[in-house]
Amino acid sequence: MKSIKKIILFTLSVSLFLSCKKDEVTIKEPVKAETVKDLAADPTTISGTGQPVASGKFTFYNFKNGIVPNADSTTNKWDVAFRGTTILTNGGSSGIGQGGAVVLNGIFDEIKEIPASSTFAQDSKTVLAIPTGSSKGWYNYDAPTNIISPIAGKVLLIRTGDGKYAKMEILNYYKGSPAKPDANSVARHYTFRFAYQPDGSLKFN
């Protein structure tokens, strides 16, 4: 652990030293991380009979432009789509785009680029690139309390509909991002963080 830290420190100092020396190098702005709060993912309403009902519609999202109208669901204008705990990427069985995803163990800020070893999975009818199910993809489900909790250290690497790259991290699944969601919390509201690289490269800085 300690030796890794040392190596990181060493490389950091070396790179700083180098970049200081070569003053002709233009420093590229790293892509900025953005946080989206309370993105509704088909929240339920209470019907006349008192049963919770959902519309069944996905919320489509583009990392550059934000929410995409449902009419554009058959284009490559969207990158990810949310409905309940399901997250689609725009590719494979879900869309006509080049989208795909990798679920990576790590810390969001530390991921400076898409690792070369990454193989992007695409959605298929049997399994999604971001798998659903407790502890299989991005969340844990606690049956006794009926609470969905995003798993810390799960970073979703996304290939967007038009073949660019982004990293994202789901932070909360309830409206208002309560620190301790309970039975009264309103589910199906995503709070997530992402960094999107518009130039098509695999790097985030």
Added chain:
Amino acid sequence: MRNLLKIITTLCITNTYAQDKVVLDSVSHKNLEEVVVTATRNERKLGTLPMPVTLISQKQIKSMGSLRLNDVLGEQTGLFIQNDHGQGVQIQGFSPDYTLILLDGEPLVGRTAGTLELSRLAVGNIKQIEIVKGPSSSLYGSEALAGVVNIITEKPNATNGSLSMRYGTNQTSDLAGSLSFRRDKLGLNLFVNRYQSNGYDFTPDVFGATVSPFQNYTFNPKLSYDFSSTLKFSISARYFTENQENNFLVGKDKVSGNGNVNDWNLNPVLRYSINEKIKATARFYTTQYRTNATLNYQKDAKVYDETFFIQNFQRPEIQIDYAMNTKHNFTFGVGKIWESVEATRYDDIKRFETIYGFMQYENTQFNHLNLTIGGRFDAHSAYQSQLSPKFSLAYELSPKITLRGSVGVGFKAPDFRQLYLNFTNAVAGYSVFGTQEITTGIARLQAEKQIAELLFDVNKLGELKAESSLAFNVGGTINLDNSLKININAFRNDIDNLIQTQAIARKTNGQNVFSYLNLNKAFTQGIESEISKQLSVNNQAFTVSVGYQFLEAKDKEIVEKLERGEVFRRNPETFQTVRVKPSEYEGIFNRSNHSGNFKIFYENSKSHVTASLRGIYRSRYGFADFNGNSIADTDDEFLQGFMTWNIAISKTFKEKYRLQTGIDNAFGFTNPERIPNLAGRLIWVSLGVNFEKKKKS
């Protein structure tokens, strides 16, 4: 570690200094003569044994004023009472499932979700309790992985009787009587106990008590007959029955009913000394454990749940002890076990069979050296055969210092539940199947269109193997002339093939279908020490003791993940994610790194007064994983360390009548939410009377 040694050394030194004036007490010599049977299946002096054994005497139990086995075990160094579907004992960091509980050498059965409820055992007729720490599967087979607790009851060696009554907080009462008769070749003995309590309720505004009212009865008759000095017969029986009310809420509906638990056993034993050197013992042990409960809705008296569980266990066994000469002792044994379970949660009667053989060789030929080698082979009808060897060595460095070490293998067979359970929770909607039932169970649910998604390939579950461990115990005893005694034992257990529950499929109702598989590896290690000191001045005798255990119990997979930096934690407010450092992993849930006790026992032989003060401490331990990284790593996932104090004082009048009073948990420490089995302050008073047949002069 180093600090601990320092403390111990300092204590020794201080004690030696304080020593000079103390008169040598005869009690310390008596200690050397203490005899135990559990460690070798033969009567052996405690001091000479090469494995760590704790002995709790009747005198000590009486002085503590304990009623049930869990009360006694909970006060011992390195032992914790762990509450999981009953009160069981944790030894060397193992859950209660891994400790074999014996009554006069025969196993008790009836474990709910793995825990054998220790409060089923009254301690009123116990002669002594022997605890062997470390695996003893080499003699006892399955379950003896963390250790063995053997409860030795009184034998009919004299003609006498006793009666005692006790009453205390929560309208808890205990009535016990025993009668013993001995004439020449015939011995008879009967112990009867009635124990009842009104329980208690930490949440009076919610329907249903924390502990509901219950009462139970124990009958324990024995008969022994010596046909000759070489052929001896004995038969003992036990019957226990308990009734408890059950009241709780299901949603908004009140549900109530009665639950009954009972067990019985019968244990005829024939001992034959073929000659001076060879002894044969034949036993035929039969036992049954049975529960049933009916719960009805209060509103319309309709049945909410009706369950039963019957477990049968039968075991003939022959043991031959051969003392070649005083230097070489051999023990051989063979036996067969028939076990069956029939219950609401199983689709028909399930049966197991085991054939086993064991042998043990004790060598004392070399001066100051005791070498014990043993092993047992268990051939089982439902899982792989097991071979459990054990090697132990004791070396008497000097008359004051004995060193001991042992290496052994222990195992725990998959139980009926893990193999054959077929259960769907009617309220929560989840299902659990044993590994033998899962394929048909899933197929049935699929046919009923109840399966939404398969999560785990059933074919990958494979055949369930026994959980096993390799254990090392190294330690020693220092007995100083001035009646200062130090016991130290360091242990390491490497456990393989731990059986875990595994989600197999998601049902259309959102709940999961579970089964079992061998998955985890874990280790427990630590050091345990006990220092006791006896002081006697005139008629007064004090025993002061301090016990301490350092324990580390960890899941190996989690340790590896932590080292690879794959365990994370997110602050739910700032959303900051950090890696959990390996040092932040304090161990498996419900394991305290530090625990200890402080005890003073006092006896005045002139005024016939005894008293005891016992303080029991355990440091903080993880109880939950709120942040989903499967370990306890933030403060809210831990319970703070705590200490409880128990006091008892007694006086005997006219050699016959004994009045005793005490307070358990004197400072009333409670944690209703997290430790519901810890009742508050319990005050009690008891009166006992002893009858003794007058000796003819």
